[in-house]
Amino acid sequence: MNQPHFRYITTAIDYANGPPHLGHALEKIGADAMARYHRLKGEPVHFVLGMDEHGLKVLQSAQERGITPQEWVDDLAATFAEAWADLHISNDDFIRTTEHRHRRGAQELVRRMREAGDLYTSTYAGYYCVGCEAYKTEDDLESRVEELSPGEPGPERATRLRCPLHRSRELEWMAEENWFFRLSRYQDQLLDLLEERPEFVQPEIRRNEVRRVIEGGLEDISISRARLEWGVPWPDDKEHVIYVWTEALSNYLSATGFPEPGHERYWPADTHVIGKDITRFHCVYWPAMLMSAELPLPRSVWAHGFINFGGGKMSKSEGVSATLEEAMERHGPDALRYYLLRDVPWNGDGDFSWDRFDHVYTAELANDLGNLASRSISMIQRYRGGVVPTGQRTDLDQRITDTLVRYRAAMDANLLHQGIATAMELAAAANAFVGERAPWEQAKDPALSQALDSTLASLARVLAALDTMLEPFMPERMRVLASELGLEAVPMLADVANLDLTGRAVTKGEGLFPRPDRK
RNA sequence: GGCAGGGUAGCUCAAUCGGUAGAGCAGCGGAAUCAUAAUCCGUGAGUUGGGGGUUCGAGUCCCCCCCCUGCUACCA
Numbered sequence: 101m102n103q104p105h106f107r108y109i110t111t112a113i114d115y116a117n118g119p120p121h122l123g124h125a126l127e128k129i130g131a132d133a134m135a136r137y138h139r140l141k142g143e144p145v146h147f148v149l150g151m152d153e154h155g156l157k158v159l160q161s162a163q164e165r166g167i168t169p170q171e172w173v174d175d176l177a178a179t180f181a182e183a184w185a186d187l188h189i190s191n192d193d194f195i196r197t198t199e200h201r202h203r204r205g206a207q208e209l210v211r212r213m214r215e216a217g218d219l220y221t222s223t224y225a226g227y228y229c230v231g232c233e234a235y236k237t238e239d240d241l242e243s244r245v246e247e248l249s250p251g252e253p254g255p256e257r258a259t260r261l262r263c264p265l266h267r268s269r270e271l272e273w274m275a276e277e278n279w280f281f282r283l284s285r286y287q288d289q290l291l292d293l294l295e296e297r298p299e300f301v302q303p304e305i306r307r308n309e310v311r312r313v314i315e316g317g318l319e320d321i322s323i324s325r326a327r328l329e330w331g332v333p334w335p336d337d338k339e340h341v342i343y344v345w346t347e348a349l350s351n352y353l354s355a356t357g358f359p360e361p362g363h364e365r366y367w368p369a370d371t372h373v374i375g376k377d378i379t380r381f382h383c384v385y386w387p388a389m390l391m392s393a394e395l396p397l398p399r400s401v402w403a404h405g406f407i408n409f410g411g412g413k414m415s416k417s418e419g420v421s422a423t424l425e426e427a428m429e430r431h432g433p434d435a436l437r438y439y440l441l442r443d444v445p446w447n448g449d450g451d452f453s454w455d456r457f458d459h460v461y462t463a464e465l466a467n468d469l470g471n472l473a474s475r476s477i478s479m480i481q482r483y484r485g486g487v488v489p490t491g492q493r494t495d496l497d498q499r500i501t502d503t504l505v506r507y508r509a510a511m512d513a514n515l516l517h518q519g520i521a522t523a524m525e526l527a528a529a530a531n532a533f534v535g536e537r538a539p540w541e542q543a544k545d546p547a548l549s550q551a552l553d554s555t556l557a558s559l560a561r562v563l564a565a566l567d568t569m570l571e572p573f574m575p576e577r578m579r580v581l582a583s584e585l586g587l588e589a590v591p592m593l594a595d596v597a598n599l600d601l602t603g604r605a606v607t608k609g610e611g612l613f614p615r616p617d618r619k
Numbered sequence: 620g621g622c623a624g625g626g627u628a629g630c631u632c633a634a635u636c637g638g639u640a641g642a643g644c645a646g647c648g649g650a651a652u653c654a655u656a657a658u659c660c661g662u663g664a665g666u667u668g669g670g671g672g673u674u675c676g677a678g679u680c681c682c683c684c685c686c687c688u689g690c691u692a693c694c695a
């Protein structure tokens with residue numbers, strides 16, 4: 101049997117410590133647009149989202165509410181899944197790290213790393229906050245003296261630091277036996293990887309950062325923890341759980357069914373879509389762990405940027421306040437998808453503002469695109485009884501062909517914002533085309549009947565082309581547009597260039613993107 | 620501190636190997652009436668952060684300075 105090769109696209113699994121926000125949403129929307137684009141190309145796609153549900157903070161959140169951690173994460177996972185459904189995210193699977201299949205996959209990965217001789221026990225020492233019941237890095241801590249000079253970590257230094265969450269408690273310097281991974285062994289192989297497969301880390305700016313980290317020297321890392329109950333047990337060692345990153349990263353593997361036969365139809369992943377802040381874990385630790393376990397490496401990691409809210413990071417006291425719910429309700433989920441992917445370059449950062457959102461919605465979606473559909477369909481109804489006539493190709497058809505080339509180039513490079521811009525240039529050209537051809541004039545002169553047919557047929561074709569090109573960004577709205585054009589479904593990308601809508605019965609709906617003042 | 624990436628029209632950004640600085644939005648003027656009063660056309664005298672240098676010619680190369688952002692290993 102010929103197993104199809106799936107294009108396996110993942111997103112970072114979200115930490116079960118609070119409800120989904122716009123930052124989470126940006127990543128899912130972008131990854132979803134990538135997945136949908138590849139489906140429009142006719143590729144089998146496997147697109148997976150998930151939740152990271154272990155760890156101390158999860159345990160604490162549950163305890164604060166007087167419920168079990170499992171109840172807490174069940175509740176939160178449902179909230180996330182619902183949000184993604186509302187946003188029309190088309191994931192094929194949803195992996196949760198508390199699932200049996202994940203425990204199995206994570207443990208098997210550790211076993212293979214151990215078989216490779218890359219794991220050993222040693223002493224892990226660090227600052228331990230009894231209040232938090234967790235180890236802290238010096239960055240997590242604050243000084244209790246005026247000026248703290250740099251110095252060697254150790255018990256003496258612990259007396260001069262304190263945990264910001266438990267200022268009254270003493271900080272302890274503690275040590276425990278842990279499992280360590282020989283990350284240092286993979287330094288050269290990782291550098292070779294970047295050299296031989298530059299596309300492994302994208303966009304390029306992230307690749308440079310990763311290279312520097314590796315060149316700076318890699319030390320072995322501890323990948324287990326004692327004293328922590330809420331986690332995946334270490335294989336054959338009940339005293340330990342698998343430490344966060346090793347456990348969490350393995351979700352990409354466990355979601356494929358690993359180690360069961362058949363997981364190879366998904367693995368290796370084509371693209372891990374992540375936030376730029378966790379590039380190191382995905383581009384250094386993760387490939388090293390896979391090398392150790394002798395598993396194929398993912399083909400690429402795409403590190404997107406972040407949304408800024410009025411200059412600051414996330415909406416704190418200053419800057420814009422925007423919840424995911426508010427943003428979805430403003431102009432509908434598809435409009436939010438469009439706005440975020442249009443204004444936040446997929447290879448960089450961008451800003452969020454309500455003014456900008458409203459402006460983009462009104463100018464581009466309502467006025468340019470919505471009105472183009474409205475006026476085109478309206479004229480086909482008025483002049484041709486609602487049936488698309490047969491018409492010669494026009495300049496506008498040539499424009500469709502040109503646009504498709506540039507659109508595919510942008511989308512194949514994952515430059516989603518450029519894909520949107522390219523498609524919207526076609527919409528602008530179509531509006532200009534209407535002005536040049538003046539169908540209302542053509543309609544007055546029977547001698548121009550064929551010219552009118554060509555005008556209307558071209559407009560129908562351009563709407564169908566836009567329907568396809570914008571589907572990854574606004575799936576629900578574009579399904580409606582397809583239906584208004586008399587199409588059974590959004591056309592596949594390969595069919596767009598030679599579409600013929602002759603004979604299709606068009607219908608005018610209530611307006612794809614109603615103007616805010618008229619809603 | 621070190622490394623990396625940026626500073627171009629009011630705003631967001633483009634400018635292949637160095638060759639007369641462009642686009643969208645906003646603003647201003649005009650046209651049209653199919654349409655969600657939506658659309659279309661016309662309109663840009665910007666010291667390309669500052670200074671110096673190389674060159675026939677630099678936003679584009681070299682040097683110095685100023686400002687912004689990111690990374691600088693076990694919080695996800």
